[in-house]
Amino acid sequence: SITNHFDSTGKGVEVFVPHKKSIHHCHIGMRKPEDAQRLITSLQGKNVEWKTQAGGECIQSPKLFLDYADITHRSVARGKRSDGHEVERGEPSRSECTSATDHITVPGLELVESFVSEEEENVLLAAITGPYAPWAPSQVVPSKTGSVRRRVQHYGYVFDYETANVLRKRQAAAAACPPMPKIPDKINAQKDINVLEQHIEKSVEEGRGWEALAGIIERTRRHTFQNNLSYPLINQMTVNEYRKGEGIGSHIDTPSAFDDGLMSLSLNSGIVMEFRNKDKRIKKLVYLPARSLLLLSGPARYEWEHHIVTRTTDTHNGEVKPRDLRISLTLRTALTTPEDGGSPMIRLESNAYPPKWDVTHESGNEEKDALITPSTEKEHVHAVYDAIATQWHHTRGRRGVLWPGATQFLLDLPKGSVVADVGCGDGKYFPAIWEAGSYVIGTDISLPLLKTSIGASVGIDTPESRQVSKHRIHLRDRPAVAVADCMNLPLRDNSVDAAICIAVMHHLSTHERRLRCLEELGRIVKPGGRINVQAWAMEQDADSRRKFASTDVFVPFNAQPKYLNQSRDSGGLNNQHCAVNENHSVAEMYAKAFDGAEYDERKGLVVFRRYCHLYRQGDMEDLASQVPNLRLVESGYESGNHFLILEVL
Amino acid sequence: MRLLTHNTLRNSSQKAKGEGFPLKITATEIRVEEAPVLTEDEQQLSFVKGILGMLDWSALVKAASEMGLENALPPMLTEDLVKDEDFLRALFHVLMNVHLVNGILTCPVTGREFPVMDGIPNMMLEEEECEAVRI
Numbered sequence: 001s002i003t004n005h006f007d008s009t010g011k012g013v014e015v016f017v018p019h020k021k022s023i024h025h026c027h028i029g030m031r032k033p034e035d036a037q038r039l040i041t042s043l044q045g046k047n048v049e050w051k052t053q054a055g056g057e058c059i060q061s062p063k064l065f066l067d068y069a070d071i072t073h074r075s076v077a078r079g080k081r082s083d084g085h086e087v088e089r090g091e092p093s094r095s096e097c098t099s100a101t102d103h104i105t106v107p108g109l110e111l112v113e114s115f116v117s118e119e120e121e122n123v124l125l126a127a128i129t130g131p132y133a134p135w136a137p138s139q140v141v142p143s144k145t146g147s148v149r150r151r152v153q154h155y156g157y158v159f160d161y162e163t164a165n166v167l168r169k170r171q172a173a174a175a176a177c178p179p180m181p182k183i184p185d186k187i188n189a190q191k192d193i194n195v196l197e198q199h200i201e202k203s204v205e206e207g208r209g210w211e212a213l214a215g216i217i218e219r220t221r222r223h224t225f226q227n228n229l230s231y232p233l234i235n236q237m238t239v240n241e242y243r244k245g246e247g248i249g250s251h252i253d254t255p256s257a258f259d260d261g262l263m264s265l266s267l268n269s270g271i272v273m274e275f276r277n278k279d280k281r282i283k284k285l286v287y288l289p290a291r292s293l294l295l296l297s298g299p300a301r302y303e304w305e306h307h308i309v310t311r312t313t314d315t316h317n318g319e320v321k322p323r324d325l326r327i328s329l330t331l332r333t334a335l336t337t338p339e340d341g342g343s344p345m346i347r348l349e350s351n352a353y354p355p356k357w358d359v360t361h362e363s364g365n366e367e368k369d370a371l372i373t374p375s376t377e378k379e380h381v382h383a384v385y386d387a388i389a390t391q392w393h394h395t396r397g398r399r400g401v402l403w404p405g406a407t408q409f410l411l412d413l414p415k416g417s418v419v420a421d422v423g424c425g426d427g428k429y430f431p432a433i434w435e436a437g438s439y440v441i442g443t444d445i446s447l448p449l450l451k452t453s454i455g456a457s458v459g460i461d462t463p464e465s466r467q468v469s470k471h472r473i474h475l476r477d478r479p480a481v482a483v484a485d486c487m488n489l490p491l492r493d494n495s496v497d498a499a500i501c502i503a504v505m506h507h508l509s510t511h512e513r514r515l516r517c518l519e520e521l522g523r524i525v526k527p528g529g530r531i532n533v534q535a536w537a538m539e540q541d542a543d544s545r546r547k548f549a550s551t552d553v554f555v556p557f558n559a560q561p562k563y564l565n566q567s568r569d570s571g572g573l574n575n576q577h578c579a580v581n582e583n584h585s586v587a588e589m590y591a592k593a594f595d596g597a598e599y600d601e602r603k604g605l606v607v608f609r610r611y612c613h614l615y616r617q618g619d620m621e622d623l624a625s626q627v628p629n630l631r632l633v634e635s636g637y638e639s640g641n642h643f644l645i646l647e648v649l
Numbered sequence: 650m651r652l653l654t655h656n657t658l659r660n661s662s663q664k665a666k667g668e669g670f671p672l673k674i675t676a677t678e679i680r681v682e683e684a685p686v687l688t689e690d691e692q693q694l695s696f697v698k699g700i701l702g703m704l705d706w707s708a709l710v711k712a713a714s715e716m717g718l719e720n721a722l723p724p725m726l727t728e729d730l731v732k733d734e735d736f737l738r739a740l741f742h743v744l745m746n747v748h749l750v751n752g753i754l755t756c757p758v759t760g761r762e763f764p765v766m767d768g769i770p771n772m773m774l775e776e777e778e779c780e781a782v783r784i
Contacts, residue, residue, distance in 0.1 A: 371780075437695065439700065483769060487779065488774055490763075491661075
């Protein structure tokens with residue numbers, strides 16, 4: 001971040017730290033000589049503190065000594081291709097262009113571009129990085145700059161990075177992992193590839209990421225590579241998450257662990273992989289674009305080491321390509337030990353989705369009681385709303401955008417109705433209910449959010465929907481709210497005339513909990529009374545052209561630290577000790593405390609991930625039809641939401 | 650928490666078996682706030698008439714006395730009272746203007762206590778108190 005200040009091109013600055021434990025010097029690659037000169041002039045002789053890209057270590061430097069080296073000539077010379085194409089001047093020389101090794105061939109290496117389509121990629125990513133992704137307990141993966149904590153998933157058999165081998169005895173806790181995703185037997189039985197492809201297409205269309213993944217794995221098994229090579233016995237998959245700038249140390253996959261034929265599918269971002277034949281001291285640089293499948297067979301698999309350099313950009317055919325988050329799916333055939341004959345391990349697969357470990361590593365209770373609050377909701381719904389309550393109220397709440405259908409439902413109620421607003425949040429719909437002459441009792445699981453509903457301040461910029469006439473100010477100052485879980489509403493049977501439940505059902509992560517919510521609404525509303533339920537639709541346009549890639553996703557929320565500070569004081573993060581008042585320290589603290597929250601340093605935001613379950617056309621009606629005392633009056637789509645109006649029988 | 654709100658609340662724990670109502674009020678801080686009456690008489694009256702049907706009257710009478718309003722309400726709701734506009738105005742006051750700011754709500758069946766702080770009752774139950782999946 002110190003060097004970014006001097007980068008006039010905005011393409012980013014590369015910092016190369018030698019891979020030794022004690023760091024004496026580093027190279028900084030600027031894209032323009034003027035930028036480098038300015039950096040030297042400003043920092044010469046100063047003390048500076050900075051972090052390495054991937055390792056996150058903090059280096060406190062003594063007085064800096066900076067020397068300028070014009071390295072662009074060298075990179076131009078090496079980057080020149082036989083067709084005379086010149087590499088862009090000013091590229092750091094460490095980020096060698098792949099064209100420098102165009103003349104080298106690695107026998108057995110094959111790259112299949114566009115192995116998956118963009119739609120397939122989206123759906124796969126939604127599953128693999130979504131709420132049900134079976135991340136393994138944090139792995140320490142060796143890389144050139146030391147070891148790195150990387151998120152990995154294993155299917156079929158666990159690959160252990162420390163021993164660089166497959167864990168074959170699956171009874172041991174460390175060897176537990178989900179089975180390989182499997183396609184339906186009747187699809188698999190058909191040899192016609194079109195049957196498989198149609199199944200994949202349908203899975204993608206319906207946002208069934210795990211089924212699509214199973215289909216893609218089968219597509220890989222059936223693919224014929226050059227020289228008639230194919231690998232139908234793939235029985236192991238490792239998913240690696242490479243954050244920007246991360247690499248992996250140089251290695252050959254343990255020959256006794258995996259058979260010939262290793263495949264790697266790159267998703268979301270391309271990357272340059274380096275191959276080195278140690279005997280002949282030859283190097284080959286290969287750019288792996290997103291959605292491509294890499295095959296390593298024969299010499300490429302057994303005689304050439306491969307690795308990914310730790311840096312934030314790659315240079316391919318003269319073009320500098322910045323790296324983004326890359327997810328790699330490595331597909332391999334795990335073998336029994338040489339003593340046992342070294343034949344392929346039995347394929348362990350299942351079509352139970354989302355994939356689960358054989359041994360539940362959560363408390364057994366979650367299996368028995370489907371209504372218990374899942375950790376996904378605790379971490380990615382409850383805790384997040386508690387933390388963002390103030391910002392939520394200031395931005396969305398205050399903006400006062402009410403869904404027209406929901407508002408009309410409230411205006412249509414007879415005067416003097418008692419309405420339950422389940423999951424009322426900051427009380428956005430309260431004024432509409434009061435102005436209609438009715439009384440609202442709001443419940444929500446988040447106390448910080450509820451508190452923002454009290455005495456909602458009124459100013460010149462208060463939107464009309466949040467304004468309350470003067471004889472109802474007493475209601476606004478003391479709204480009727482209670483902290484409660486929609487799974488167990490603290491209201492008597494038949495105690496209210498109507499109920500609304502807006503933007504709640506998409507935060508419930510199991511079928512049983514969604515059903516329970518509807519049952520509770522049906523219980524508290526008197527017979528003849530009506531209920532309005534609204535939740536996010538998978539189809540985001542009325543004509544379904546824009547869709548979420550899966551039914552269960554993480555939706556980001558960009559939280560500003562200034563609001564987080566306030567939430568903290570009102571109970572957002574009670575147990576954290578924070579001595580510093582600076583915004584970015586607050587942001588970092590929150591990012592560390594929340595699973596999956598990211599700290600966007602440049603924007604100074606904490607990006608929380610909220611768990612959301614999205615409803616497809618017909619899903620909500622199906623759910624309601626399973627509650628005997630509810631009758632469907634109307635259903636529809638409004639502004640990215642599906643809604644139901646139900647009557648209690 | 651107003652008396653109107655209290656009238657709907659119950660302990661929903663499994664042990665209470667749906668009978669955790671009415672919750673006994675132990676008040677440590679009460680505030681009586683006057684809602685403006687002047688121009689809004691019509692609206693207040695129609696509001697009170699509208700909600701009459703939803704009220705559990707005996708629970709309301711008991712709660713009112715626990716909030717310090719002894720004998721503020723008659724023990725039974727009669728036809729005559731419903732037509733009496735003065736009565737309805739007084740009822741509006743009892744339902745809407747008497748606030749429990751701090752205190753405790755206690756389940757009559759199990760004794761389970763729910764705190765009320767700054768007017769907000771916390772009705773959250775522990776997982777063990779909740780009804781398990783109906784098999």
